[in-house]
Amino acid sequence: MRVLHFFKTYWPDTFGGVERTIHAIAKGTAQYGVQSDVLSLSQAPLQNSREFDGHSAYKAKLDLEFASTGFSREVFGRFRELSEKADVVHYHFPWPMMDIVHLTSHLRRPTIVTYHSDIVKQRMLLQLYKPLMHRFLRSVDKIVATSPNYAATSDVLQRYRDKTTVIPLGLDEADYPPAPADVKTRWRERFPRPFFLFVGVLRYYKGVHILLKAARQTKLDILLIGEGPMEASLRAYAQEHRLGNVHFLGALPDSDKTALLELSTGFVFPSHLRSEAFGLSLVEAAMFGKPMISCEIGTGTSFVNTHEKTGLVVKPNDPLGLATAIKRLGENHGESLRFGHQARDAYLEKFRASDMAGHYARLYNPVS
Template identity: 65%
Template sequence: MRVLHFFKTYWPDTFGGVERTIHAIAKGTEKHGICSEVLSLSRSPDTNTMLFDGHMAYKAKLDFELASTGFSCDVFRHFRELSKEADIIHFHFPWPLMDIVNLATRHGKPTIVTYHSDIVKQKTLLKFYQPLMFRFLGGMDRIVATSSNYLRSSEVLRAFSSKTRVIPLGLSEGDYPVVAEETRVRWSSRLPKRFFLFIGVLRYYKGVHVLLEAARQTGLDVVLIGNGPLEDELKGKVRQQNLSNVHFLGALPDEDKVAILDLSLGLVFPSHLRSEAFGLSLVEAAMRAKPMISCEIGTGTSFVNLDGETGLVIPPNDATALSQAMTRLWNDHQMALSYGSNARRRYETNFTAEQMAQSYMELYREVASSR
């Protein structure tokens, strides 16, 4: 069976949460006889079209971007050609151009869409896009929500609940390198003895401004891995307030990230807006048996991190609540260990890439046989 994944970006141009999910599905379902291909946009389509970890990553030329949406004239031709060879088209929402391509090409193939997030920031543009969005989602054979929390809290998903399935995102330990002893020693000597860790792109919905205020209130050491649009602004705030306990490391390779995660007391994940639909960094922390602190925003973050079981869940955008949660874990070593052990068990039960791939394989077969 051939499956064509379609999303606005993919490796090697970017490799964020959605891209990692596409990769995990493609790699995991290959073991079950699924041949996956991925089509996305790129400013260097010829150079960046390549074989990636067992599947082809095709690129169409990115012409311009508007409101976080990539546009391309070339993508219609590429999609039409690739969809002819596919048994199933697997879309990854949101990306408005994808809706247009789907309608314009009239490919007639069975369709699945993984609904990664509501559209949160572009409220004005959403009013104009909504008719197309509902037509696109209404035409899908199946819709996949990444958590039961998101299915319940999304007004859009509730309108299509009868054909929506929940398949949690998953990660494979095998996709992460074994940490060399010299890497562990290097970071152990460079970082504070005890610290909380943040992992993620520095975007508007990540709540890092709240984390910085909590670091100011508590004086506890906080290490941040990742870069992004707000990096300069956040670093400026740290300099202005002279927060010597806040340490920005930038984007790092996976081996370094895993080494630092292992050294940390736990993961702080202060995302405060629904743009954070799941939080793969939480799954990474659970995989390494680390306790977590996250916010209740009605999305998958509270599906991964269960309050009082795998960590602490606090109100969003509340620096005082975050300070108190960090202090509790800092002062109660046994609680932190217990939450971490529970998180590891929850990862093994719910969030492995193998489980996710198995669920998608079954859904592919169901959709293909229903046509």
């Protein structure tokens, strides 16, 4: 069986949460006899079309971007060419350009869409896009939500309950080999005190500005891995308020990230808006057996992190609540260990990439 995945970006151009999910599905379903192709946009389509972990990453020329949406003239032909070879087309929502390509292609293949997120930021443009969006969602055969929480709280998904199923996102532990001893030693010497870790792109909905306000109310170290459009303003705030316990580490190699996950006291994830639909970084923390702190935003974050079981869930946009949770886990070693063990159990039970891949392989077969 051949499956074509279609999304606006993919490796090597970008490798964020959706891209990592596509990669895990493509890699994991191979053992079920599924051959995967991925089509995305790129400013350098020739150079960036290549093989990746047993599947093919194809590119069409990116012409322009507007409101986080990439547009391409070339993609219509590339999609037609690749979809004709596929048994199933697997879309990854949201991306309005994808809807247009699908609806104009007169596709005669079974279709699945993984619904990663509602459109939250572009509310004005959403009103213009809604007719196209619903026409697209009505036309596909199956819709996959990434958590029962999101399926229950998304007004859009509620309209398509009859063809929506839930398949949680998962990660492969084999992609996270233990950190070399010298790397761990280097980080342990640099940060000898207990610390909490954040990993993610520094975007508006990640709530890092709220975390910095919380950091003013605790002496515990907070390490931030990642870069992004909010970085300059966040650094300026930390400097202005002399937050010596906040450390911006930028983007790090995987071995360094793994070392810090292993060494951390806990994981803090302050995303405060529904744009954070799941939070794969939380799955990483659970995989490493770390207690988690997150916010209740009605999405998959509270599916990964269960309050008082795998960590603590606080109100969104609440610096005092975040600070209180950080201090509680930092000061209660036994409780932190218990939450961490239960987070690890939750990963093994619900968030392994092999389980996700198996669910998708079974979904592909009946559709095809």
